[in-house]
Amino acid sequence: MMVHVIRENFLKQLSTTVEPGSCTEILSHEPGRMVSQGSILTNSRWMAILGVLSLTAIAVGLICLHFGAQPIAYGEVLRVLGDMASDRDRTEGTSDIARTILLQVRLPRILLGFLVGCSLASVGVALQALLRNPLADPYVLGVSSGAALGTAVGILFGVGTTFLAETALPACGFVGGLVALAVIYRMATTYGQLPIHSLLLTGVILNAIFSALIMFITSILDPNRSYGMMAWLMGTLTAPTYGSLVGLMIYLSIGLFLLFSQMRVLNILALGEESARTLGIDTEQAKRSLFVLSALVTGAVVSVSGMIGFIGMVVPHAVRLVIGADHRLLLPASALVGGTFLMGADTVARTLIAPTEIPVGIITALAGGPFFVYILLWRKDRLA
Amino acid sequence: MSGTSQHRAIGMMSSDSIPLLAQAHAYDIQSVRFRYQSNESPASRWILDNISFHVQEGEVLGVVGPNGSGKTSLLKVLARLMTPQQGYISLFGQDLSAKAQREVACVVGVVPQDSQMLFPFTVAESVLMGRFPHQSRDRWISSGFGWESREDMAIAEQAMMTMDIVHLAHRSVTDLSGGERQRTVIARALAQTPKVLLLDEPTAFLDLQHQVEICSVLRRLRDEGGLTVVLVSHDLNLVSQYCDRILLLDRGQIVRLGGPGEVIEPEVLESVYRCRVLVDRHPSSGLPRITLPGRPLQSSH
Numbered sequence: 026m027m028v029h030v031i032r033e034n035f036l037k038q039l040s041t042t043v044e045p046g047s048c049t050e051i052l053s054h055e056p057g058r059m060v061s062q063g064s065i066l067t068n069s070r071w072m073a074i075l076g077v078l079s080l081t082a083i084a085v086g087l088i089c090l091h092f093g094a095q096p097i098a099y100g101e102v103l104r105v106l107g108d109m110a111s112d113r114d115r116t117e118g119t120s121d122i123a124r125t126i127l128l129q130v131r132l133p134r135i136l137l138g139f140l141v142g143c144s145l146a147s148v149g150v151a152l153q154a155l156l157r158n159p160l161a162d163p164y165v166l167g168v169s170s171g172a173a174l175g176t177a178v179g180i181l182f183g184v185g186t187t188f189l190a191e192t193a194l195p196a197c198g199f200v201g202g203l204v205a206l207a208v209i210y211r212m213a214t215t216y217g218q219l220p221i222h223s224l225l226l227t228g229v230i231l232n233a234i235f236s237a238l239i240m241f242i243t244s245i246l247d248p249n250r251s252y253g254m255m256a257w258l259m260g261t262l263t264a265p266t267y268g269s270l271v272g273l274m275i276y277l278s279i280g281l282f283l284l285f286s287q288m289r290v291l292n293i294l295a296l297g298e299e300s301a302r303t304l305g306i307d308t309e310q311a312k313r314s315l316f317v318l319s320a321l322v323t324g325a326v327v328s329v330s331g332m333i334g335f336i337g338m339v340v341p342h343a344v345r346l347v348i349g350a351d352h353r354l355l356l357p358a359s360a361l362v363g364g365t366f367l368m369g370a371d372t373v374a375r376t377l378i379a380p381t382e383i384p385v386g387i388i389t390a391l392a393g394g395p396f397f398v399y400i401l402l403w404r405k406d407r408l409a
Numbered sequence: 410m411s412g413t414s415q416h417r418a419i420g421m422m423s424s425d426s427i428p429l430l431a432q433a434h435a436y437d438i439q440s441v442r443f444r445y446q447s448n449e450s451p452a453s454r455w456i457l458d459n460i461s462f463h464v465q466e467g468e469v470l471g472v473v474g475p476n477g478s479g480k481t482s483l484l485k486v487l488a489r490l491m492t493p494q495q496g497y498i499s500l501f502g503q504d505l506s507a508k509a510q511r512e513v514a515c516v517v518g519v520v521p522q523d524s525q526m527l528f529p530f531t532v533a534e535s536v537l538m539g540r541f542p543h544q545s546r547d548r549w550i551s552s553g554f555g556w557e558s559r560e561d562m563a564i565a566e567q568a569m570m571t572m573d574i575v576h577l578a579h580r581s582v583t584d585l586s587g588g589e590r591q592r593t594v595i596a597r598a599l600a601q602t603p604k605v606l607l608l609d610e611p612t613a614f615l616d617l618q619h620q621v622e623i624c625s626v627l628r629r630l631r632d633e634g635g636l637t638v639v640l641v642s643h644d645l646n647l648v649s650q651y652c653d654r655i656l657l658l659d660r661g662q663i664v665r666l667g668g669p670g671e672v673i674e675p676e677v678l679e680s681v682y683r684c685r686v687l688v689d690r691h692p693s694s695g696l697p698r699i700t701l702p703g704r705p706l707q708s709s710h
Binding site (some may be wrong): 068159295296299303304305306350351 | 488489490509510511512513514515517518519521524525527528529530531532533534535537538539541542556557562578579581598601
């Protein structure tokens with residue numbers, strides 16, 4: 026077909042031949058050389074950065090296991106972990122108390138911190154690309170409070186006391202988060218993108234409505250349960266049972282796996298809706314599924330850890346400044362940094378004035394809030 | 410489909426029957442009507458009102474007209490960003506509305522009017538994204554983790570060389586000047602290896618040198634690669650010098666469609682733009698050239 030001949034010619038003209046022999050004749054340089062000199066993400070750079078971040082996460086995890094109301098020596102920490110990994114009884118040089126503290130209290134809590142941090146940062150990355158706004162964050166947008174309301178309603182109707190507690194509360198959170206994101210989605214489609222002022226307004230309004238309803242539920246609960254709920258709302262990582270960790274893992278692994286399978290779609294969506302369509306993306310479908318995934322992950326996390334704010338905004342923003350905007354690296358790197366950051370923040374929260382614990386949400390808000398103000402005041406040029 | 414059989418017939422002929430190529434249509438637009446639908450005013454006026462024309466394969470077609478005449482809407486309809494309420498559009502003989510967005514993206518490159526760059530992608534990353542429609546065949550793997558192949562990189566690099574932005578490869582798109590950004594967007598569209606390129610005011614932010622450069626590049630791609638170009642512009646002179654045919658729109662309807670000499674005529678332009686213009690000949694190309702009437706000549710002492 027003639028069309029084909031023309032197309033071939035065009036391709037020939039645009040692309041250089043890949044054979045090593047012929048390319049030297051056509052062009053004086055190796056094909057792909059110019060674009061690969063540090064200006065694009067390569068496989069090796071991806072591996073190197075994520076490798077370093079993973080090792081950092083493990084190192085920080087060990088440091089967090091060491092610290093606590095009662096510091097445990099690193100040697101003992103490693104031996105206990107080794108015992109657990111090889112399924113042995115305790116070896117020389119470890120005590121029963123240390124073993125119990127490490128395996129029943131600190132390790133599950135640190136794992137939870139990591140998972141929550143990972144999830145919130147990942148959702149932050151996704152929402153920022155979707156709404157084309159580098160300040161989007163599940164907490165600021167009111168998705169977290171929607172999820173919290175869903176969970177609170179679940180608790181009110183006694184879902185938390187049934188055998189379903191570990192798997193049903195995340196679902197309640199999911200539904201709550203979905204309601205919030207449905208409103209945000211409407212706003213975003215009406216305006217094409219969500220400019221900073223309408224983003225903040227949406228967040229303020231949603232947060233106000235959802236908090237009012239949560240306060241209402243808290244006030245009609247009996248005092249004991251309402252105190253627990255207040256503590257949970259502020260964002261705490263109390264040592265979970267391994268059962269509830271597994272319950273959370275089920276939701277998160279589905280949500281995060283699907284989210285991570287859309288990394289390149291996020292790249293294209295970040296160019297803007299119209300450009301994304303001209304590059305062949307069915308934007309409505311992509312946006313809808315990404316919003317649902319964000320709600321799923323946020324809902325599951327909030328139902329366990331309450332409202333821990335600003336990680337979804339600060340972490341992706343900082344990571345993007347250092348490694349660039351390509352979501353194939355930005356998303357996993359932000360997840361690792363977010364997880365590491367929350368592990369560390371939680372360790373500060375439980376050791377700063379030990380034995381009293383501060384809700385970790387206070388630490389992240391104190392760290393993230395000023396950052397938010399800084400961006401709003403001095404980096405306005407970066408915003409829409 | 411009659412269009413497909415037509416292409417097939419041409420394909421079987423020998424290559425010296427090139428003049429027949431002029432008969433092939435990149436786009437067939439038949440009585441297309443389009444309007445924006447909103448809840449408040451369901452009976453808004455037609456932005457495109459009963460438009461029928463062909464875009465010939467391998468031509469540079471300029472689309473001109475006053476503000477609000479429907480130029481951009483026409484381009485968006487051709488890019489399948491918007492679907493007309495009535496009428497039929499075929500792209501190389503195939504129904505445009507039946508094609509998936511990605512199929513269209515493999516054939517049609519679009520340079521939108523304004524491209525905001527919010528995230529600090531590098532210029533090279535941004536151009537490489539033009540390869541996306543060709544890569545996302547096995548959706549699950551490549552939409553998440555895929556890497557660009559050497560072929561993708563070579564194509565992107567060639568596109569960057571064509572647009573003269575290789576030296577900007579590592580720069581962040583958020584730090585570019587308007588012209589550099591525009592050239593990046595055009596390079597991204599070229600990296601799609603399209604058969605048709607749709608451009609909306611591509612020279613709006615560019616200085617004279619780059620205006621000329623881009624228009625010459627478009628013509629060169631047309632001459633050497635058979636690229637079909639549809640170019641929306643306010644700049645009548647630019648369109649007159651660089652386009653094979655010009656489509657003049659007014660209030661959603663076609664006023665004239667033809668070569669520069671047929672469209673750039675004082676009476677036609679004056680009736681559409683409602684102001685006086687002077688039309689003479691370009692000294693070197695001999696094509697029509699318009700001049701604003703300007704203020705009356707001041708008497709020289």
